[in-house]
Amino acid sequence: MGEGRxxxxxxxxxxxxxYGRSLLPGPASGAGIWRYQGLLPRPDEPTRxxxxxxxxxxxxxxxxxxRLELPGLWLKDETTGPSASNKDxxxxxVIDQGLRAGVGVVSTASTGNAAVSTAIGGAAxxxxxxxxxxxxxxxxxxxxxxxxxxxxxxxxxxxRAAFELSRQAAGHLHxxxxxxxxxxxxxxxxxxxxxEVWEQLSDRAPDAVILPVGxxxxxxxxxxxxxxxxxxxxxxxxxxxxxxxxxxxxxxxxQWHGVPAPAQWPGTVxxxxxxxxxxxxxxxxxxxxxxxxxxxxxxxxxILDAVDLLSDGAGIASEPAGAAAFAGLRRAxxxxxxxxxxxxxxxxxxxxxxxxxxxxxxxxxxxxxxxxLDAVAAALADTPVxxx
Ligand SMILES: Cc1ncc(COP(=O)(O)O)c(C=O)c1O
Numbered sequence: 001m002g003e004g005r006x007x008x009x010x011x012x013x014x015x016x017x018x019y020g021r022s023l024l025p026g027p028a029s030g031a032g033i034w035r036y037q038g039l040l041p042r043p044d045e046p047t048r049x050x051x052x053x054x055x056x057x058x059x060x061x062x063x064x065x066x067r068l069e070l071p072g073l074w075l076k077d078e079t080t081g082p083s084a085s086n087k088d089x090x091x092x093x094v095i096d097q098g099l100r101a102g103v104g105v106v107s108t109a110s111t112g113n114a115a116v117s118t119a120i121g122g123a124a125x126x127x128x129x130x131x132x133x134x135x136x137x138x139x140x141x142x143x144x145x146x147x148x149x150x151x152x153x154x155x156x157x158x159x160r161a162a163f164e165l166s167r168q169a170a171g172h173l174h175x176x177x178x179x180x181x182x183x184x185x186x187x188x189x190x191x192x193x194x195x196e197v198w199e200q201l202s203d204r205a206p207d208a209v210i211l212p213v214g215x216x217x218x219x220x221x222x223x224x225x226x227x228x229x230x231x232x233x234x235x236x237x238x239x240x241x242x243x244x245x246x247x248x249x250x251x252x253x254x255q256w257h258g259v260p261a262p263a264q265w266p267g268t269v270x271x272x273x274x275x276x277x278x279x280x281x282x283x284x285x286x287x288x289x290x291x292x293x294x295x296x297x298x299x300x301x302x303i304l305d306a307v308d309l310l311s312d313g314a315g316i317a318s319e320p321a322g323a324a325a326f327a328g329l330r331r332a333x334x335x336x337x338x339x340x341x342x343x344x345x346x347x348x349x350x351x352x353x354x355x356x357x358x359x360x361x362x363x364x365x366x367x368x369x370x371x372x373l374d375a376v377a378a379a380l381a382d383t384p385v386x387x388x
Contacts, residue, residue, distance in 0.1 A: 004041030006184065010283035013184045014224070015041050019231035025199075031055055033089055033192040039228055040093065040188055048099040050124045051082040053092040054192050058200035058345070061314040068333060072343035074206065075326070076197055077316055079351030082124070085272075085322065086193065086218060086349045087117035090186035091178060095125050097185060098176035104128060105385055108178040109166035111159055111214065112141040113272050113321070113350055118178055119150040119364075128385050130175065130376075132162040135368060138271060140353055146364040151383060153376060154368045160277050161371040169376050173387060180217050181279030187221045194225025197345055198235065205229070207342035208240040208293075210332060212324040212349055213252055214273035216284030219243055222347070223287040239345075241293035242337055243284065244328030246270045246303060246321075252281050253295040256288070269300045272321025272350055294337050298327040306330070310348060322350030 004015035017023060023038030030037070033054035034047055059075040081088035091114070098106055106122045107130040108114055115131040122129035129150040133142065137154060145152045155162035163179060170177035180186050198205055205226055211219045219241065229235040245253045248268035254261040268274050278284065288295065298306075303320045306327035310316045318326075325346045332338045365383065369375040377387040 004188070010286060012181075012280065012283060015184055015188055017228070019228065021232055021234065024232055024234065033092060033189060036192050036195050039195070041185070042093075042096060043100075047096045049092045049096045049121070051088070051092065051121060053081055053088045055196065056080050056193070058197060059314060059316070063313040064309065067309075067313060068330065069340055070333065070338070070344060072341065074343070074345045075314060075316065076193060076345050076347045078193065078347060078349050079316060079318060079322060083113070083117040083120045084351035084353070085113040085117060086190065086347070087114040088121065089189035089192060090114070090180065090217070091117040091121040093185045093189035094176060094178040094183055095121050095127065098127065099125060103176040105130060105173070105175040106178055107131065107166055107170045107175045108180070109133070109159070109163040110180070111272055111274060112137050114178070114180050115145055115150070115152070116141050116353065119145040119148040122150070123148045127176070129364070130169070130380070130385060132166040134159040134162055142366055144353055146366050148364065150364040151380060151385060152364065152366045153379070154366065155371050156368065157371050159275065163279070165371045165373070165376065168373055172373060181215045186217050187224060190218055190221025191225030191228065193347070194222045195229070198226070198229055201343070203234065205235050205239050206345045208242060208338050208344045210242045210244060210325045210329045210344065210346040212273050212321060212328070212347065213243045213245050213278070213284055214275040214321070215278045216252070216280035218347065218349060219284050220280055220287055223291060238291045241288050241291040242328060242332045243288050243293060243295045244325050245295065245297050246273055246324060247297040247299050249274045249276055250297045251276055252278060252284055253297045255281070256285060256295040268303070268320075270303050270320040270324050272319070273324055294332075296328045296331045296335065296337070298324060298331060302327040302330070316348055317351050318348050319350050319352055322348050325349065
């Protein structure tokens with residue numbers, strides 16, 4: 001039974017447990033993220049979430065090991081889930097809770113990938129899905145969400161306004177709120193990737209892990225996973241964490257290195273990590289500091305080069321945000337942040353968009369709005385989503 005309790009960490013809610021070896025999975029434990037039942041805040045019963053999630057491969061990329069002269073390189077390939085990004089873990093755990101509570105609507109704000117994941121997961125679970133994205137969210141992603149039956153709000157004032165509106169609407173209308181960074185289940189879900197890495201390396205941790213940072217949930221989740229293994233008594237210490245941001249939007253790297261941030265960031269091809277005001281910025285920096293890590297930034301050219309390298313050298317069709325950590329690894333090697341004899345795991349967090357697994361029978365809709373609850377209620381008035 002997962003006996004998680006909420007506590008306050010760096011001003012946010014996080015789950016904690018009475019740690020011990022008995023919480024770790026055994027031979028009879030299930031598959032995917034549900035395998036780590038003892039360290040998830042949910043009753044000990046099978047999930048009703050219908051899609052397989054977690055249990056992603058840890059790849060040994062022989063060619064890339066040679067090219068980077070890093071024989072201990074591994075790639076945590078998070079592109080194999082239902083929506084081809086690591087957002088699927090969080091979507092599953094949040095919707096699992098909503099299904100138990102009998103909630104009919106799930107909502108989220110997102111730079112794109114969490115929204116696609118929620119649209120796919122919500123549709124599979126039979127829930128209505130309401131999404132808030134910045135107006136410049138990739139059109140292909142918005143189309144896919146609507147094709148999955150989601151009601152998508154493109155918010156003119158950008159991601160932060162979309163986030164605040166999403167939060168407000170979910171609170172007022174009693175929707176299941178999957179907002180990344182706000183719902184502590186998102187961190188609980190993402191930590192399971194670290195549990196998997198530990199098991200996949202035969203109950204060992206790597207020396208260093210390389211992770212991309214947008215709002216910070218992926219990195220914090222990964223750190224929490226390793227920390228919980230330490231707390232359970234099966235790991236000596238948390239691996240060093242190298243955090244990667246795109247140079248076109250690197251607020252936390254700037255803060256870390258004491259460099260003034262521009263009034264407006266120029267932007268990046270890696271839209272998944274284009275977050276000028278990260279939700280969990282302070283906490284992310286603290287995790288990197290505690291893990292003896294560092295921040296690196298990568299240019300768009302380096303990110304696109306990493307996309308090509310992952311494709312040619314490891315057969316992984318990543319998208320730019322998904323390849324950012326690998327791009328950062330190359331920098332980390334040059335900067336001496338990672339040694340040639342070390343075991344290193346780079347997270348590959350997202351792939352090209354999946355094809356819409358639908359027949360169009362549940363069409364959604366796309367609305368362009370200025371942030372405001374009234375605009376949301378007016379737009380949804382003619383849909384099955386109750387707004388009163
Ligand atoms: C592919 C991909 N990688 C990494 C991230 C960064 O995740 P986080 O916001 O958890 O820092 C995102 C966020 O959307 C993403 O889409």
